[in-house]
Amino acid sequence: MSSGRKKSFDEDTALNAAMDVFWQKGYVGASLTDLTKRMGINKPSMYSAFGNKESLFIKATQCYIETKMKPHVELLFEEDVSLKQRLKNHMMSIVTMQCDSEQAQGCYLVLCQSELVSGDIPEQAESILKEADVMPIQLYTELFTSDIESIELGLNKNAQANGLALYTMLKGTASMARSGIDKSTLEYSIDRILAGIGLH
Amino acid sequence: MSSGRKKSFDEDTALNAAMDVFWQKGYVGASLTDLTKRMGINKPSMYSAFGNKESLFIKATQCYIETKMKPHVELLFEEDVSLKQRLKNHMMSIVTMQCDSEQAQGCYLVLCQSELVSGDIPEQAESILKEADVMPIQLYTELFTSDIESIELGLNKNAQANGLALYTMLKGTASMARSGIDKSTLEYSIDRILAGIGLH
């Protein structure tokens, strides 16, 4: 084992704290003081553990995608559940997360993607945010294209557009959640968009 | 007439330029250098004309509401147009604006409202942003409650929820527009949410 003083903090815990700060303030709005204070460490510890603000952000973003987004995906492919119910479960699982987070509401990705237009986001951070914006569209398009029930209902005809409609609504609920609208209120909107694409 | 040197710039033009910067970068992200450069003036001129960054922002926000949002409202109350078509015209008018802006895409208000959670927005700016977030809900609720065709269709039963569903979708299109999704693509989503609340 390598010698030397041991870390007095858990990297994963610190990363999660950083994620919360970016979730609350975005990339530009999150200062190193905000970050290190919530991570419970000081700047040199942060720089030695994560590199710099940008690479901390990239790791926090990957952490968000893995732990906060991907878990909702499997709900789309549960067996013995109707397409409508799978989509409802999936979307409400996301909306629940958007509304549940104690301080930082909404969606981390929606917030940070909105900063891209400013031109103040570094290159690699921009890349990962743009990639993350494409994934859901591919996911929904693939679902509507291949799912048996989707094909039976003819939803495969407009697979991408249907997926985009759901994704657009989820971006809307993210924004609404950030404004303090609660889950039960947003559920109605989810039901309406599902009905709108033909899933009554 | 009062004596003294004359302003070398048009206040309204400068205010519109400031609006564009806030639209692109949000309140926190827009620096005085960004602002004054695009306004074509220097800092003392800006401070004497508008007070400070916060009051410039408040005036820019009021300008946005008056010139960019309110014009869409009248489309909701045109005579001899069906409720569905009025809502479609209204929403597509907004989506067109969200997509048209050359650099700053999306919605100024959605962008800046997302900054509220950070706690870095001054008091009065926070107030006007929160007020602006309530107005559309009231507008749609009133429409669904009072409109004859809405009552005939039973949409008045869930007036507020229906209004919220439309508003949520428009916040979603704002986010999508900022990611570069074009108007014709978003039109499908508008059609789907209208169908979803019963306007086929």
Place this chain on the structure above:
DNA sequence: CTTAAACTATACCGTTAGGTACAATTTATT
């Protein structure tokens, strides 16, 4: 028990943030 590696704390770096003092300039009034 020394050594060297790794981590922590403090203090600091240059830059930019929002905001202002002040002198120079332009204008209408006297």
Place this chain on the structure above:
DNA sequence: AATAAATTGTACCTAACGGTATAGTTTAAG
């Protein structure tokens, strides 16, 4: 022409930004 009011440009203020040098502390290995 002289004056007073208003605007402009420059130069500057303090505070906070992202980032780092360095000295001190803790730890495993020799």
